[in-house]
Amino acid sequence: MSYDYLFKYITIGDTCVGKSCLLLQFTDKRFQPVHDLTIGVEFGARMVTIDARMLLDQQAMNGVLEYRVTLLAILDDFASCAGQESFRTITRGAAGALLVYDITRRETFNHLASWLEDARQHANPNMTIMLIGNKADLSHRRAVSKEEGGQFAKDNGLLFLEASARTAQNVEERAFVKTAGKILQNIQDSLFDVSNETSGIKVGYGRPQGQTGARDGIVAQRGACCC
Known part of the structure; x- marks a missing residue:
C-alpha cells in the first residue's frame, strides 16, 4: 500500500489515563473499557490523508494538496520504565508524541511536567x-479545568485539546x-x-509526488485497551 510518509508517535503519561483507548479508538473506531494495564510495547497504525492546506506555507507544497500518511503509534507502561533505556530508545525515534492526562484525576495533570522533561531530554x-x-465525556467529574490544560500547553509550546x-470526541481529526x-x-x-531513521519519519513509496490520494482506513492494529 502506497504512502508518502510514515510518522512514528509515542503516547506518554500516567497509567490509566486512556493512552491505549485513544489508540484503539483511532485505529479501530471502538472503545473497550478493559482495565488491564499495558505491559511492554503496544502499537497500532492507520493510514490517513492529510490536507496540505492546513499548513501555513502552501507554496512549499509544490502543488501537492494531499499527503497520504501512515501514523504508527507506540506505547507501553512507561510509568514503570521512564528514565530507563527502553524509554530513551522509543522516545528518541519519534516524530510526534501524545502527552495524556485524565481530566478527572488531578495527580495525572500534576505529573505532566515530569513526563515532558523526560521526553524532551531524550527526544x-x-x-x-x-x-x-x-475523558472529556466525564466533565461533571472534572478535577482539571480546560483553561489549566491550555495554559500548561501554552507555557511549554505544546498543541492542546x-x-x-x-x-471519539477529537480523537481522529484533532489528536x-x-x-x-x-x-x-x-x-x-x-x-x-528524513533520511535519519531517528527522526521518526520514513519516506514512503509507490505514489509519485503530486498525485493526490483518497482517505484510507485501518492499516494494522494490535493490542488491547487499557483504562
Missing part, C-alpha cells in the same frame, strides 16, 4: 507534542491528524532530516 528537539486531556476515547499536519509543516520547514 528529537523538533518532535511535535500534543497535550491531551482525556481535550478528547474522549469513549465517545492524531492535527499532530501529523504539524509534523508535515516541520518537514517543509526542513526541521527534520
Whole structure:
C-alpha cells in the first residue's frame, strides 16, 4: 500500500489515563473499557490523508494538496520504565508524541511536567507534542479545568485539546491528524532530516509526488485497551 510518509508517535503519561483507548479508538473506531494495564510495547497504525492546506506555507507544497500518511503509534507502561533505556530508545525515534492526562484525576495533570522533561531530554528537539486531556465525556467529574490544560500547553509550546476515547470526541481529526499536519509543516520547514531513521519519519513509496490520494482506513492494529 502506497504512502508518502510514515510518522512514528509515542503516547506518554500516567497509567490509566486512556493512552491505549485513544489508540484503539483511532485505529479501530471502538472503545473497550478493559482495565488491564499495558505491559511492554503496544502499537497500532492507520493510514490517513492529510490536507496540505492546513499548513501555513502552501507554496512549499509544490502543488501537492494531499499527503497520504501512515501514523504508527507506540506505547507501553512507561510509568514503570521512564528514565530507563527502553524509554530513551522509543522516545528518541519519534516524530510526534501524545502527552495524556485524565481530566478527572488531578495527580495525572500534576505529573505532566515530569513526563515532558523526560521526553524532551531524550527526544528529537523538533518532535511535535500534543497535550491531551482525556475523558472529556466525564466533565461533571472534572478535577482539571480546560483553561489549566491550555495554559500548561501554552507555557511549554505544546498543541492542546481535550478528547474522549469513549465517545471519539477529537480523537481522529484533532489528536492524531492535527499532530501529523504539524509534523508535515516541520518537514517543509526542513526541521527534520528524513533520511535519519531517528527522526521518526520514513519516506514512503509507490505514489509519485503530486498525485493526490483518497482517505484510507485501518492499516494494522494490535493490542488491547487499557483504562
